[in-house]
Amino acid sequence: MKKVLFASTALVAFAGAASAEVALTGRAEMGIFKADSVSAAGVVTSNGTQFFTDIDVTFTMSGETDNGLTFGASVDLDEGGAISNATQNNSDDGGATIFISGSFGTVTMGDTDGALDWAMTDAGNVGNPGSLADDETTHAGYNGAWLDGNNNGSAGDGQILRWDYTSGAFGVAVSLEDDNGSNAANTGVGYAIGLKYALDLSGTTVNFGLGHQKAADNAGNAVDPKATGVSVSASFANGLSAGVTYTDFSDSNIDKHVGLGLGYTTGAFSIHANYGKFSGETGFADVSGYGLAAAYDLGGGAVVHFGYGSGDTVNAAGTATVDKSKTMSFGLGLSF
Incomplete structure (x- = not known):
C-alpha cells in the first residue's frame, strides 16, 4: 500500500548501449498509532498512543538491450537490513527485485510475488487507499x-523466481521458491502456477484469478502445505469496487480462508473495508478479522490517512475467544 511520493530521475548513457534510467522514489509519513490486545485471561496489553514516523526509499533502475530486451532492478531500503543484504548477502534479496522482459514474457527474481499471489486479486487491496501502519x-x-516467504508452514526464504506472460486479457505465471538456507534440514523447492483473466464490460472491469501452490519443503512438517485459490474482483464506473477470495489449504493447520473487500472513491475521498477468516483444521483455532481504511487527498501531494484493524482468535473447540487485537493509525502521507 506504499505509494511513490518523491522522485528524482537520472539518465546514464553507456557507449555502444541503450540509455539506462535510474530513479530514486520514496514515501514520508507522520501521525499517531496504537495497538492493543486482550488475552483469554482478560490481560490487556497496550503500547498506548504513540507518534508515528516512517520514510521508505526505493532505488529503481531500468534499461534496454540492442535487440529490444528490457531489464531492471529495484531495492526497497525500508526493508530490514536491506542495504547490507541486498548488496552483500547473495542468499537474501534484502528487498531487491530484478527482472528481464521480452517477447517470451518477464522473468523476475527476488522480493516478488509467487505465481498464486500474482494471479489472485487480494480482497484487502480492492479500492484500498492505504494507511500509515497498514492496519487494514x-x-x-x-x-x-498465501505460502510465499515462510508463511503458513512454508520453509521458503522469500526469494522467488517467477516467469509470467500476458497476452491481451489473459495472463499466466509459474514460480519457484527455494528452501530456507539457514536450516540445512529443509530441502527442495516450492512451486506455484497462476492464471488470470481481465474482462472489460463497458466501464466495468472484472478480474478472475486462479492458482495452486506447494510450499518449499519444511523439515518440521510431515507433509508440506499446499494451497489452491480463486479470486474475483470488479471495478465499476461509479467508483465502487468489490472482491472476494477463497483459498483451500491442505496438509496445513488451516482448512480454508475466505476474504471479502469493498472500496469506494468519490472525488478526493476514498474508503475501504475488508474481512477475512482462517478456518482451522480439526483441533486448531479459527482466526478472523476486519480492516478499515479511509483517505482524503488534500491536493499537491498531501493525503490524510486513517486505518483500523481488529482480529480474533477462537479456541479449537470454538467456545471462547483466546486473543483479541486492535490497531489504529492516523496521519499524513506526503509527496514531494
Missing part, C-alpha cells in the same frame, strides 16, 4: 501472501 491489512484474518 495486518489484522489476524488477513491473508496476503
Whole structure:
C-alpha cells in the first residue's frame, strides 16, 4: 500500500548501449498509532498512543538491450537490513527485485510475488487507499501472501523466481521458491502456477484469478502445505469496487480462508473495508478479522490517512475467544 511520493530521475548513457534510467522514489509519513490486545485471561496489553514516523526509499533502475530486451532492478531500503543484504548477502534479496522482459514474457527474481499471489486479486487491496501502519491489512484474518516467504508452514526464504506472460486479457505465471538456507534440514523447492483473466464490460472491469501452490519443503512438517485459490474482483464506473477470495489449504493447520473487500472513491475521498477468516483444521483455532481504511487527498501531494484493524482468535473447540487485537493509525502521507 506504499505509494511513490518523491522522485528524482537520472539518465546514464553507456557507449555502444541503450540509455539506462535510474530513479530514486520514496514515501514520508507522520501521525499517531496504537495497538492493543486482550488475552483469554482478560490481560490487556497496550503500547498506548504513540507518534508515528516512517520514510521508505526505493532505488529503481531500468534499461534496454540492442535487440529490444528490457531489464531492471529495484531495492526497497525500508526493508530490514536491506542495504547490507541486498548488496552483500547473495542468499537474501534484502528487498531487491530484478527482472528481464521480452517477447517470451518477464522473468523476475527476488522480493516478488509467487505465481498464486500474482494471479489472485487480494480482497484487502480492492479500492484500498492505504494507511500509515497498514492496519487494514495486518489484522489476524488477513491473508496476503498465501505460502510465499515462510508463511503458513512454508520453509521458503522469500526469494522467488517467477516467469509470467500476458497476452491481451489473459495472463499466466509459474514460480519457484527455494528452501530456507539457514536450516540445512529443509530441502527442495516450492512451486506455484497462476492464471488470470481481465474482462472489460463497458466501464466495468472484472478480474478472475486462479492458482495452486506447494510450499518449499519444511523439515518440521510431515507433509508440506499446499494451497489452491480463486479470486474475483470488479471495478465499476461509479467508483465502487468489490472482491472476494477463497483459498483451500491442505496438509496445513488451516482448512480454508475466505476474504471479502469493498472500496469506494468519490472525488478526493476514498474508503475501504475488508474481512477475512482462517478456518482451522480439526483441533486448531479459527482466526478472523476486519480492516478499515479511509483517505482524503488534500491536493499537491498531501493525503490524510486513517486505518483500523481488529482480529480474533477462537479456541479449537470454538467456545471462547483466546486473543483479541486492535490497531489504529492516523496521519499524513506526503509527496514531494
